[in-house]
Amino acid sequence: MTHLIEVNSQEDILPDYRQTPIGLLLEYQNLNRRFTHYQSPKLLIGMCMDNRKNLWIPDNFAFVIRSGGANLFYHEFQVSYAIGVGGVQHIALIGHTHCEMVQLDNRKEKFIQGMIKNAGWKEDTAQMHFENLSPFFEIGNAVDFLVAEAKRLRRRYPKVTIAPLFFDTESSKLSQIVVE
Incomplete structure (x- = not known):
């Protein structure tokens, strides 16, 4: 079973994320932590390209890859670059409410x-473009996709902590996704 855990205080941050850049992200976004x-x-941060999502984070805190539905499959070289050259050891995958990559x-x-x-474009070209490429970008249920994408990335990068998070476009708050 999958459920969302809101972050309204530092104690709400899951133990695996406390004292990590993921915990800091949650504190910056939800708890108005003072910037360092x-x-x-x-x-x-791998997040959807949706224009309704803006994160409250300090300069130089994170690499950010924006891709429809937070799907990083076609951005794996950039992910590897951030890890291999940038030295990051934490990834936050952020999906959101009302994602248009769903259905x-x-x-x-x-x-x-x-x-x-x-x-x-001509109609037949546009139709063919949609039909050929949309299956690669359809994510189904946003929360389920984030869980699956986090699992895929954990297999690919076993020493990296990967956190699936969910952004509420109405409140601009992040929640943690937990699978039990």
Whole structure:
């Protein structure tokens, strides 16, 4: 069973994340922790490209990769770079409420019409583009996808702590995702 744990105090932060860059991220975003100056990134944040999400973090605190649904599969070189060259040992995967990478087929016609109007594409080209690529970016249930993506990345990078988190676009608060 999967559930979300809100962070309204430092005690709410899961023990595995306390005293880590993930815990600091939760404190900055949810608890208005005073910013500290950083010389180099301590964390990699993989988050959705959605424009409704802005994180409250200090400069130089994190590498950030934005990708639809927080899907890092096609950004694995950048993830490896942040670990290998940047030295990060913690990754926060952040999905959110009302993600448009969920049930993409519901937006197929809007996508096609938008590509015709905004990009100058022909209808058949836009349709083929959607049909060929949308299966790679459909995430299904956002929370379930984050859990699966965290599990995949943990297998790939066994020495890195990876935390699936969930952003509420109404409150701008992060919750921790726990699987029991």
